[in-house]
Amino acid sequence: MEVYFQYINDADGVKKACDEMKAEDYIGFDTETTELDPYDGVIRLVQLSNGKDTKVIDLKPFADRGDLRTAPELAPLRQLLAAPKPIKVAHNAKFDAKWVKHHLNTELGGVFDTLLASQLIAAGDQDRRHNLAEVSSFFLGIELDKSEQVSDWSAPELSHSQIEYAARDAATMVPLREKIVERLKQDDLVKVAKLEFDCVMPIAAMELNGFYLDEGRWREQLEKVKKEQSVVAHELQQMLSAGVAQASLFGVAEINLDSQAQVTDALKNLGVPVPETTRGWQMQPLAGDYPVVAKLLEYRGVAKSLSSFGENILEFIKPQTGRIHSDFRQIGAPTGRFSCSKPNIQQIPHEQEYRRCFRAPDGRKLVIADYSQIELRILADFSDDQNFINAFVSGADFHTITAAQVFNAAPEEVTSEQRSFAKRLNFGVVYGIGAQRFALMTGLTQTEAEDVMRKYFGTYRGLDSWLRNAARNVVQERAARTASGRLSRFRFDEEDRKAISLAQRNGKNMPIQGTSADILKRALRLLHDQISETSARLVNIVHDEIIVECDAAEADATAEKLEKAMCAAGEEYVKKVPVKVDVHIADDWTK
DNA sequence: GTGAAGGGCCAC
DNA sequence: AAACGTGGCCCTTCAC
Numbered sequence A: 001m002e003v004y005f006q007y008i009n010d011a012d013g014v015k016k017a018c019d020e021m022k023a024e025d026y027i028g029f030d031t032e033t034t035e036l037d038p039y040d041g042v043i044r045l046v047q048l049s050n051g052k053d054t055k056v057i058d059l060k061p062f063a064d065r066g067d068l069r070t071a072p073e074l075a076p077l078r079q080l081l082a083a084p085k086p087i088k089v090a091h092n093a094k095f096d097a098k099w100v101k102h103h104l105n106t107e108l109g110g111v112f113d114t115l116l117a118s119q120l121i122a123a124g125d126q127d128r129r130h131n132l133a134e135v136s137s138f139f140l141g142i143e144l145d146k147s148e149q150v151s152d153w154s155a156p157e158l159s160h161s162q163i164e165y166a167a168r169d170a171a172t173m174v175p176l177r178e179k180i181v182e183r184l185k186q187d188d189l190v191k192v193a194k195l196e197f198d199c200v201m202p203i204a205a206m207e208l209n210g211f212y213l214d215e216g217r218w219r220e221q222l223e224k225v226k227k228e229q230s231v232v233a234h235e236l237q238q239m240l241s242a243g244v245a246q247a248s249l250f251g252v253a254e255i256n257l258d259s260q261a262q263v264t265d266a267l268k269n270l271g272v273p274v275p276e277t278t279r280g281w282q283m284q285p286l287a288g289d290y291p292v293v294a295k296l297l298e299y300r301g302v303a304k305s306l307s308s309f310g311e312n313i314l315e316f317i318k319p320q321t322g323r324i325h326s327d328f329r330q331i332g333a334p335t336g337r338f339s340c341s342k343p344n345i346q347q348i349p350h351e352q353e354y355r356r357c358f359r360a361p362d363g364r365k366l367v368i369a370d371y372s373q374i375e376l377r378i379l380a381d382f383s384d385d386q387n388f389i390n391a392f393v394s395g396a397d398f399h400t401i402t403a404a405q406v407f408n409a410a411p412e413e414v415t416s417e418q419r420s421f422a423k424r425l426n427f428g429v430v431y432g433i434g435a436q437r438f439a440l441m442t443g444l445t446q447t448e449a450e451d452v453m454r455k456y457f458g459t460y461r462g463l464d465s466w467l468r469n470a471a472r473n474v475v476q477e478r479a480a481r482t483a484s485g486r487l488s489r490f491r492f493d494e495e496d497r498k499a500i501s502l503a504q505r506n507g508k509n510m511p512i513q514g515t516s517a518d519i520l521k522r523a524l525r526l527l528h529d530q531i532s533e534t535s536a537r538l539v540n541i542v543h544d545e546i547i548v549e550c551d552a553a554e555a556d557a558t559a560e561k562l563e564k565a566m567c568a569a570g571e572e573y574v575k576k577v578p579v580k581v582d583v584h585i586a587d588d589w590t591k
Numbered sequence B: 001g002t003g004a005a006g007g008g009c010c011a012c
Numbered sequence C: 001a002a003a004c005g006t007g008g009c010c011c012t013t014c015a016c
Helices: A011-021 A058-064 A074-083 A093-102 A114-124 A132-140 A160-186 A190-209 A215-245 A260-269 A281-287 A293-308 A311-316 A374-383 A387-394 A397-405 A414-427 A437-441 A446-459 A461-477 A497-531 A552-573
Strands: A004-009 A027-035 A044-050 A055-056 A086-089 A111-113 A328-330 A340-341 A364-371 A479-481 A486-490 A535-541 A543-551 A581-587
Touching: A004 A093, A011 A044, A011 A055, A011 A074, A027 A093, A027 A160, A044 A093, A044 A160, A055 A160, A074 A093, A074 A132, A086 A093, A093 A111, A093 A160, A093 A190, A111 A114, A111 A374, A114 A132, A114 A160, A114 A190, A132 A160, A132 A260, A160 A190, A190 A497, A190 A535, A215 A260, A215 A293, A215 A311, A260 A293, A281 A293, A281 A437, A328 A497, A364 A497, A374 A387, A374 A461, A374 A497, A374 A552, A387 A397, A387 A461, A397 A414, A397 A446, A414 A437, A414 A446, A437 A446, A446 A461, A461 A497, A479 A497, A497 A535, A497 A543, A497 A552, A497 A581, A543 A552, A543 A581, A552 A581
Parallel strands: A004 A055, A027 A086, A086 A111
Antiparallel strands: A027 A044, A044 A055, A328 A340, A364 A543, A364 A581, A479 A486, A535 A543
16 A cells, blocks of 8 residues: 655644644544553654545654643644544544643544444444454455564654655545445444544543552451462361372372362362352352361352452552553443453452452542443333332332332332342343253242242233343344344344343343443543542442542532533433432541 | 363453 | 343463
């Protein structure tokens, strides 16, 4: 592919380039950086392209003269990037947005992200890859050579090959967007694409902000768990080797407690009827009869804590900020949910000992808000089930009200057992639970479980028929959608009953889980715009929860903004039941 | 030594 | 008859 480009390294060139580009509706946009993390390196190149002309701006001469964040010579560039138009077309715009925000003190005004778009079009196909080379090949049939991607972008003089590579990537964005837009329209994905693009900047900002983890508190907690672990490990070792020692002439054999095979062997030697898998929910029923099983489960708990939530997380504290900057994948799951890694701060144990380690620095507060029962409210809205809707409208304890309806009792007569059944069904129904699993989790017999479920769906006829319809539809259409139009396609063999039943459960779950993700993403955008001029900073999100850090003096105002943004986002998608958000102000990440 | 797969458990 | 959805991280095991 021939690319017409111009290399720019002075103020006059920047001004002219930006003047030329600012008339466009869309420009290809890319950066080349010396490192992957904006806290570790500098931006070397900024590329802009209208498809015909491509400008490669070398920031090194400007950086050598002073601070890029304030350099007046770069004002035209900052204005161009910050303006809502032209829309900046980038591949993985979060990456560039972070660098531009940190090093040029500018937020991207309008974003079109070809990576997110490609993921939306793939509609959950896990086999598709979405790096620029793949996406360019898929949509344009153009094979990009990415070998310069990892070249040395800190060299005093860049090679012609490097500059040409940089220009070509930016130039590719323009035709790529055109092809992608065609597909987005074909698949009716324009609305959800906008939702995703608008969410890029909030997430970029959140990753730059990071979440403060109190290292001292974490180490204290770690010491406690370590002591606990050594006690529990010793006890479990003793109990398990009671069985093995009989078979060994050499006294007590050391068992690797983390080895599935060794533990299973030892349990069998002790006469424990070990199920096919030794996972918690299979082993739990045995814990009452076999103390060694209870001990094993206890050990697994502390072992998990120590390995996944031990010293290793402290290595993620960035020295430059003293905070943790996780990596959030905006479309982490086919449902549209985020995933989070390095470290995954969406799976920090709920116990206070862990959560209290994530706190606001001195003088700051955390504002913590989560949607109350958002998935069930979405289901109520989808299903149009009047009884289910009424349970929410009443505003009373939801599980108690459903129990009252299902068991035909007054709310104050509902037993704790009945409430528990209702609660487990309310949660399980979103995932397409069956009687067998319900029986296992409640201790009911299969017949009793079926009976309770019959009562439940007898009360919520509309819910039942929505779920049945969703299951039928997904088999027919081989696809499902959320409220924003997010699409998930399913592939299965018509003969494969297991695959079909999996698709049916997915067909029920995806629209619900995915709509919840839609709502969160919309809320993030609204929030971002609301707090841009304040001390408030987004620091974490966990599927239905948003955590913001702000100056103590602004905590009340921030709480109000956060609640408003979340409710407004929810109400865009959920109309028939109220959307409830629980918000509180705290010094750390606890209730 | 390295990487993938399997099993397990944390979050929502 | 039908085994509740989405992720990431850790460990062991096993193949290369």
